[in-house]
Amino acid sequence: METLFFLIISLVAIISAILVVTCKNPINSALALIMTFFCLATYYVMLDAPFMAAVQVMVYAGAIMVLMVFTIMLLNIRVDATKKHSHKLVVGSIIGFFTFLNIVIVLVRSRAALPTGPYSGEMIKKIGHTELVGREIFTSFLLPFEITSILLLVAIVGAVILAKKKI
Amino acid sequence: MENLNSYLIVSAVLFSIGTIGVLTRKNAIVIFMCIELMLNAVNLTFVALSRHLGNLDGQVFVFFIMTVAAAEAAVGLALIIAFYNNKESIDVDDVNLMKW
Numbered sequence: 336m337e338t339l340f341f342l343i344i345s346l347v348a349i350i351s352a353i354l355v356v357t358c359k360n361p362i363n364s365a366l367a368l369i370m371t372f373f374c375l376a377t378y379y380v381m382l383d384a385p386f387m388a389a390v391q392v393m394v395y396a397g398a399i400m401v402l403m404v405f406t407i408m409l410l411n412i413r414v415d416a417t418k419k420h421s422h423k424l425v426v427g428s429i430i431g432f433f434t435f436l437n438i439v440i441v442l443v444r445s446r447a448a449l450p451t452g453p454y455s456g457e458m459i460k461k462i463g464h465t466e467l468v469g470r471e472i473f474t475s476f477l478l479p480f481e482i483t484s485i486l487l488l489v490a491i492v493g494a495v496i497l498a499k500k501k502i
Numbered sequence: 503m504e505n506l507n508s509y510l511i512v513s514a515v516l517f518s519i520g521t522i523g524v525l526t527r528k529n530a531i532v533i534f535m536c537i538e539l540m541l542n543a544v545n546l547t548f549v550a551l552s553r554h555l556g557n558l559d560g561q562v563f564v565f566f567i568m569t570v571a572a573a574e575a576a577v578g579l580a581l582i583i584a585f586y587n588n589k590e591s592i593d594v595d596d597v598n599l600m601k602w
Binding site for chain 1: 506507508509510511512514515516517518519520521522523524525526527529531532534535536538539542545546549550551552553554555556557558559561562564565566568569570571572573574575576577579580581582583584586587592
């Protein structure tokens, strides 16, 4: 049952990812990308990471994609003004295919390490995923967390300065 | 929980599709969305391996990657708008001012 569900979700994720690349209209690409994000959120739920699924839906499908759709509609770009460049398509596809081949070869020839950490599925279900992730962030990853806030501040300032006509 | 390798294969497929999109599309916003797709494929790898190893460090990294992606989206879209104001286009082939 779970395998069937996994296959269906994989199918939807991959088809919508292909639609992101092939759609002529950027709005359709954005909608397909939102579909892919929801599929990834489903994967996170299946991997016992419900907090990650919630953040995925809120931050990616909510914030980032709204920003993108907003930009697309603000710029009001004409659809399909680009010419056909077949050689670029062929070269890009070959490079993408070899990337895939590379990853698959590495996956087939290697073996994942055995579980070493303390967090089992039952423990995550008992204590709660959000609490465990929060504990990790605010204890062993406190400094990177604070640096992240500086990064966001820099991004805000940069976005305002870039979008302004005259400073 | 499914087999670990199936998640990694799905992640590899998504990453490769994102690569193809970045290399073949000309619309800057679509290229941007393909980069987001690649970032998400990496996130899936992180979460799957974190679950497999029983270690939450990978999920904290996913959290940081999402922050970086949000910052990147804000700055990148501001750049695209600035470019559009100059050239009336967001085709990456028009970004050739520094080409000799």
